[in-house]
Amino acid sequence: MKWIYLSPHLDDAALSCGGLIWEQTQRGDQVEIWTICAGDPPMGELSPFAAELHRRWQVGVEAVARRREEDLASCQVLSVAPRYFPLPDCIYRRAGDAYWQSGRNTPQNIELPGVFLYPDYQAIFGPIHPLESALIEQLADRLGESLPSDAVVVCPLTVGGHVDHQLTRLAAERVQRNLWYYADYPYADDFVQQPEQIERLSPAHSVRRTFRLSQPAIQAWGRAVAAHRSQISTFWPDLETMQAALQEYYVRMGGAVLWSPADSNIEDKLA
Numbered sequence: 001m002k003w004i005y006l007s008p009h010l011d012d013a014a015l016s017c018g019g020l021i022w023e024q025t026q027r028g029d030q031v032e033i034w035t036i037c038a039g040d041p042p043m044g045e046l047s048p049f050a051a052e053l054h055r056r057w058q059v060g061v062e063a064v065a066r067r068r069e070e071d072l073a074s075c076q077v078l079s080v081a082p083r084y085f086p087l088p089d090c091i092y093r094r095a096g097d098a099y100w101q102s103g104r105n106t107p108q109n110i111e112l113p114g115v116f117l118y119p120d121y122q123a124i125f126g127p128i129h130p131l132e133s134a135l136i137e138q139l140a141d142r143l144g145e146s147l148p149s150d151a152v153v154v155c156p157l158t159v160g161g162h163v164d165h166q167l168t169r170l171a172a173e174r175v176q177r178n179l180w181y182y183a184d185y186p187y188a189d190d191f192v193q194q195p196e197q198i199e200r201l202s203p204a205h206s207v208r209r210t211f212r213l214s215q216p217a218i219q220a221w222g223r224a225v226a227a228h229r230s231q232i233s234t235f236w237p238d239l240e241t242m243q244a245a246l247q248e249y250y251v252r253m254g255g256a257v258l259w260s261p262a263d264s265n266i267e268d269k270l271a
């Protein structure tokens with residue numbers, strides 16, 4: 001079987017589904033992780049918000065290149081092939097910027113060139129900026145022309161509501177595919193006691209499917225997350241705490257969970 005996990009940022013698929021992906025590749029499935037916001041920051045000044053984040057992360061303009069290197073190591077742990085889209089993270093995006101070499105790529109608003117669209121925390125967890133409606137279409141076009149028809153495509157539910165996660169889901173849903181979904185970790189960890197908060201994000205008639213992971217799979221999940229070195233301190237004080245948190249999340253969720261379309265007939269192959 002062939003699986004493609006759509007990852008809004010470079011660490012989302014590893015964080016949310018690393019254990020399951022490892023089990024799938026061990027079993028001989030072909031898995032790819034497609035990261036949507038893997039592009040370099042545009043030329044020019046960063047927003048004060050992005051500059052502040054860079055200071056806190058102790059990185060310079062090479063931040064994204066370094067994160068792609070970390071991701072390659074993570075993909076190696078999971079035996080998956082990565083694919084990177086050229087869109088920058090929302091903290092870098094400005095009105096009027098173009099991200100694709102060809103195709104539908106009209107500047108979104110030439111009256112406000114250079115205005116930062118997500119200048120603070122509130123913005124990155126708010127609604128998608130109206131100027132980015134064309135970007136959703138462009139991304140949907142790229143996904144539509146690149147996704148192989150024989151792959152199961154797995155998309156984030158957008159637990160936590162980050163705009164890049166919303167963008168990924170909206171674009172994926174424009175493409176006529178029977179999508180599967182995953183809960184965005186670690187955001188989803190805040191809602192394990194209120195599963196209805198996660199369920200309400202799953203499409204009507206989708207089916208919650210639970211998969212058992214072996215201990216080696218949970219260990220590999222930890223190694224895949226650990227490879228994203230620069231991100232660890234955002235969530236955990238150290239690697240041991242991270243590994244314990246993954247294990248606990250797995251237990252509290254009752255397994256590794258995906259939501260599939262109701263009419264999917266491939267579950268027998270997943271046992």
Ligand SMILES: [Zn+2]
Nearest residue numbers: 008009012162
């Ligand atoms: Zn993310």
